[in-house]
Amino acid sequence: MAIAGYARVSTRDQNSSLSTQKQALEELGSQKVFCDVISGSKSARPGLRAAFEWLRSGDTLLVTRLDRLGRSTVDTLRTVAELEERGVRLKALDLDLDSTTPAGRLVMRTMASLAEWERELLVERTRDGLAHARAQGRVGGRPRVLSSAGVDAVKAALAAGLPVAQIAALHGVSRRTITRVRAGEYD
Structure with missing residues (x-):
């Protein structure tokens, strides 16, 4: 051994x-x-x-x-x-x-x-904190890079047939953001 x-x-x-x-x-x-x-x-x-x-x-x-x-x-x-x-x-x-x-x-x-108990308390505190923040009108996460007017402009450019890469460059965002708008995931 x-x-x-x-x-x-x-x-x-x-x-x-x-x-x-x-x-x-x-x-x-x-x-x-x-x-x-x-x-x-x-x-x-x-x-x-x-x-x-x-x-x-x-x-x-x-x-x-x-x-x-x-x-x-x-x-x-x-x-x-x-x-x-x-x-x-x-x-x-x-x-x-x-x-x-x-x-x-x-x-x-x-x-x-004790570690399991600590982990459960942490999850519970996080849930409570998020609920409290939501009740005060705060939303977590990254801020959106496109305003609602920007989303409308992207949708119009997509409808006009412009390529995703070109639309992304025009708005200064990633291609993924444009594909999310096209898929309806960006509201």
Whole structure:
């Protein structure tokens, strides 16, 4: 059974932190350490993907901090669930967490429940906020690039047989906007 380490920092300025993480992981028996220098807000983490490809069922992934695995609680728990599905043991040093112990599984499941609750609250708050904004006459989304007079002009140009590209250039909009007007999607 192999042990892999995973270290992540958000910026190149944190290289000393990356070195510290790597050293700790190697001292604890990591045969290979995978690294990412990328913001936690980015979902694509090539080092973590490489670690997943390297690890097999029965192996262990070691991290210095649990939050290194994801950009949010939900994302971290998704990564943890993927590890569990693949039969890979997870050890997080900051929480002294081991996914193969009963206490470790309890903590993981509790965190998963809290993350689900947090996600549901966020959806509910967003829905309430949008309803409140609509009640005050505000509408979200990007502003329209064509006024109602512009839409009428585009329709007239389409009826006259002008090419979509030419109409788009005349109005300073994309061809997609013109095709949306033609399809009746732009009201």
